[in-house]
Amino acid sequence: MVAESAIADQTIKLNATARSSRFCELFESYQPGLRRLVAAYVTNPMDREDLLQDIAAGIWKSLPDFRGDATERTWIYRIAHNIAIRSSSRQRARSIHESLIEAGFEHPSTNPGAEHELLAEERRRALMNGVRELAVLDRQIVTLHLEGLSAAEIEDVTGVSRGAVATRLTRIRQRLAERMQAEGIGS
Amino acid sequence: MNKPDDLENLWKAQPVETAMGGEEMRTIVLKKIASFDRAIRLRNRAEIIAALLVSGFFVYFAWIQRNGLERLGSIIIAAGAMWIIYYIRRHGIDSGDPNPNQTMANYRRALALKYEHQIRLLRNVKFWYLLPLYVGLLISSAGLLQEHAQKGVLSWTDAVGPLVYTLIFVGIWWLNEVYTVRKLQREHAQVTSEAKEETQC
Numbered sequence: 001m002v003a004e005s006a007i008a009d010q011t012i013k014l015n016a017t018a019r020s021s022r023f024c025e026l027f028e029s030y031q032p033g034l035r036r037l038v039a040a041y042v043t044n045p046m047d048r049e050d051l052l053q054d055i056a057a058g059i060w061k062s063l064p065d066f067r068g069d070a071t072e073r074t075w076i077y078r079i080a081h082n083i084a085i086r087s088s089s090r091q092r093a094r095s096i097h098e099s100l101i102e103a104g105f106e107h108p109s110t111n112p113g114a115e116h117e118l119l120a121e122e123r124r125r126a127l128m129n130g131v132r133e134l135a136v137l138d139r140q141i142v143t144l145h146l147e148g149l150s151a152a153e154i155e156d157v158t159g160v161s162r163g164a165v166a167t168r169l170t171r172i173r174q175r176l177a178e179r180m181q182a183e184g185i186g187s
Numbered sequence: 188m189n190k191p192d193d194l195e196n197l198w199k200a201q202p203v204e205t206a207m208g209g210e211e212m213r214t215i216v217l218k219k220i221a222s223f224d225r226a227i228r229l230r231n232r233a234e235i236i237a238a239l240l241v242s243g244f245f246v247y248f249a250w251i252q253r254n255g256l257e258r259l260g261s262i263i264i265a266a267g268a269m270w271i272i273y274y275i276r277r278h279g280i281d282s283g284d285p286n287p288n289q290t291m292a293n294y295r296r297a298l299a300l301k302y303e304h305q306i307r308l309l310r311n312v313k314f315w316y317l318l319p320l321y322v323g324l325l326i327s328s329a330g331l332l333q334e335h336a337q338k339g340v341l342s343w344t345d346a347v348g349p350l351v352y353t354l355i356f357v358g359i360w361w362l363n364e365v366y367t368v369r370k371l372q373r374e375h376a377q378v379t380s381e382a383k384e385e386t387q388c
Contacts, residue, residue: 024209035203045204057216062288075288082287082294085378120200127197136381140291146198159292173194 023060030076033147037077040131040143041084051087055080073149074156081140081157088136123180130179134172141165142172238272241265245323254334260327267319274315278308295378302375309371312363317356324352 027034038051058079066075131139131146137160144154151162151169158165242265249261285297308315328349335341 020213023213027209027212028206031206032199032203036198036201039201039203048204053212053215053219056212057219058287060213060216060220062286065288078290079287081291082285082289085291085295085381086284086287086298123197124201127194128201131198143198146195148195157291159290176194 019060019063023063026059026063026072026076027056030073034076034080036147037080037084037143039128040139041088043132051084054087055083058083070156071153073147074153077144077147077149078157081144085136122183126180126183127176130176133179134175138168138172141168142176145169234272234275238268241268252330254330256330256333257327258330260323260325260330263323263326264320265323267323270319271316278304295381299375299378302371302378306368306371306375309363309368313360316363317360321352321356325349 034052034055035048038048038055042048042051059076062075062079066072070078131142134142137158140158141154141160144157145165149157151165154160154165155162160168245261245265245268249258249265252258252261285294285301287294289297328345331348332341332345335345
């Protein structure tokens with residue numbers, strides 16, 4: 001009886017260790033993508049950090065249920081977007097009054113490559129602002145697409161058919177390109 | 188569609204906050220979950236203790252009362268407090284968020300249902316929360332008025348108590364049925380409009 005209990009304890013400890021190391025591994029490899037996703041929903045740096053922590057908590061809690069029915073990244077992005085939906089529905093009223101200007105904007109340096117870097121920075125900012133201005137579903141589809149997910153994977157995450165995803169992406173990309181052209185920083 | 192293009196490269200070059208180690212995030216997450224669970228546990232405990240205290244006080248009050256109306260009112264309040272705690276537990280006003288591990292379309296539907304459930308409960312707050320206590324207080328106050336009238340000491344100050352608790356109850360009603368319901372309706376409208384957008388795809 002004692003031996004059985006010791007084995008059970010050992011198994012629980014091993015499971016807990018495996019869960020911890022799996023979480024760390026997943027979080028570290030998806031962190032940049034998750035941070036970009038969070039930035040597409042909220043502009044305030046503190047809210048961004050809060051949302052990232054909520055997403056990480058969602059991943060931690062859902063980890064034991066991950067059976068590999070979906071690919072790892074569709075599973076992660078599904079959790080992340082769903083938690084962001086919840087959070088953004090709560091924060092929306094506050095967020096719409098926030099400036100779209102990024103916090104922590106760095107002033108251009110006087111380095112020789114500064115002009116080039118400034119232009120790249122403006123293009124990145126215009127893209128992020130363009131993404132933030134999209135309707136929520138469009139924003140979700142395009143962020144998944146820009147993270148490199150295929151139409152089939154986007155269908156897995158959003159539940160929107162891959163045909164509809166492709167149609168929407170054409171329209172969204174065109175809209176983003178037009179926005180950047182209008183700002184004189186198109187490619 | 189899988190080949191990285193200019194837009195995708197530009198997106199992936201977005202400056203992001205300083206990366207955090209997985210272990211550090213795990214510690215933060217565990218602390219956050221523990222503090223959330225603790226807050227829920229404390230709130231549940233506080234609700235039960237408050238209900239028991241209110242019930243205990245009014246049972247005692249009913250026991251020592253000689254006036255029938257005041258006794259009846261006290262018993263109704265004591266039973267009302269227990270009923271409220273049962274109702275909250277049974278219908279779980281602040282039930283957790285839907286499982287995030289589902290498609291966004293299903294998640295939105297689950298979220299919309301959760302909002303509808305909360306709105307329905309709050310819209311009925313006058314029946315399951317305010318009414319039992321208010322009726323009990325009114326009957327109790329009527330008993331007090333009757334007692335004062337019999338003793339010939341009835342004065343305008345006897346109206347102060349009922350006026351104060353009526354104002355408090357109106358405040359609670361407004362906070363729940365007007366303010367919070369409106370707030371939840373706004374969140375619900377946003378979620379359902381996004382869900383509608385999805386069904387049009």
